[in-house]
């Protein structure tokens with residue numbers, strides 16, 4: 484009993500000392516001038532984006548700039564103003580337990596895995612210069628390895644003048660800015676194509692969300708055999724610190740609430756369904772179907788669905804069989820309006836409509852209408 488109490492006391496004391504050290508270190512970070520490199524030990528996209536945002540919101544970058552580097556488990560990251568349903572295979576991503584994150588910067592959708600390094604330059608607004616950040620990386624890599632890298636007018640980094648290895652985005656605040664970009668060195672390209680391929684037909688979709696620009700991609704490892712995350716962190720970090728890397732200005736960090744108060748709140752916001760999907764710019768889906776049902780009569784239906792804040796807001800249906808369809812209309816409205824645009828929720832609503840419409844007879848027709856609805860909604 485006594486031994487347990489002493490051990491607990493020692494543990495608490497140790498935690499307290501660690502906390503004080505952390506605070507001292509943080510205070511030091513915030514006051515000392517000179518650039519800093521942070522390498523996150525987390526491979527969770529939400530934590531890394533939250534940490535980046537925390538630094539952006541809380542660090543004083545007047546006297547120093549920060550370079551944050553990290554990598555993630557397989558993830559798709561969309562831009563702030565994008566429509567995830569049109570940019571990637573949302574259902575497959577969820578089914579295979581990948582993460583899908585909406586970042587706070589604009590731009591297109593990219594795929595990350597442990598073969599992709601992310602660099603984020605957090606700087607004072609007066610020092611904001613995307614080209615110079617990209618150029619720093621190009622110079623670092625070209626001086627270390629025999630590799631042909633260039634920067635195009637979109638500020639992608641290209642390998643051999645043609646293949647994209649890096650995509651860029653940024654966020655500008657009144658005083659602070661960050662410019663972050665990917666660098667693929669050994670990414671699973673099959674997965675990249677697979678997850679960034681949306682099954683939602685572009686025909687009949689009306690959306691004003693930012694669209695990604697698909698490019699041909701290559702891995703740096705095609706030109707630099709054996710290149711690793713650690714070597715890139717080292718080479719880019721050294722270049723940023725102008726060769727003056729030491730244990731004070733180059734830190735590996737496991738971001739936590741204890742060390743960075745307020746981090747958890749940013750993390751929770753980034754993980755929230757309402758942020759990732761609910762922030763989808765309003766869009767609509769329209770499709771027309773025709774089919775010969777009983778007595779070889781051609782049945783026609785046009786379905787238009789409006790989605791606002793990630794939820795079905797309105798459904799318009801035009802048919803050449805109004806009489807029968809009218810019986811179904813209240814069911815469709817009742818079960819679909821307000822439903823989240825999310826696989827399980829949509830499937831559940833469609834199942835209810837199908838079940839309840841059986842009372843009206845004409846099962847073949849009603850099943851077909853539900854089938855058309857499920858095609859429009861892509862479930």
Ligand SMILES: Nc1ncnc2c1ncn2[C@@H]1O[C@H](COP(=O)(O)OC(=O)CCCC[C@@H]2CCSS2)[C@@H](O)[C@H]1O
Nearest residue numbers: 590591593594649650651652663664665695696697698
């Ligand atoms: N990881 C990665 N790196 C480079 N290019 C990629 C990647 N994944 C996909 N792509 C290709 O880029 C286009 C999209 O290009 P597009 O130019 O539309 O978008 C971007 O590049 C956004 C970059 C965002 C960088 C952030 C930095 C930290 S968190 S994410 C996609 O269709 C693929 O063809």
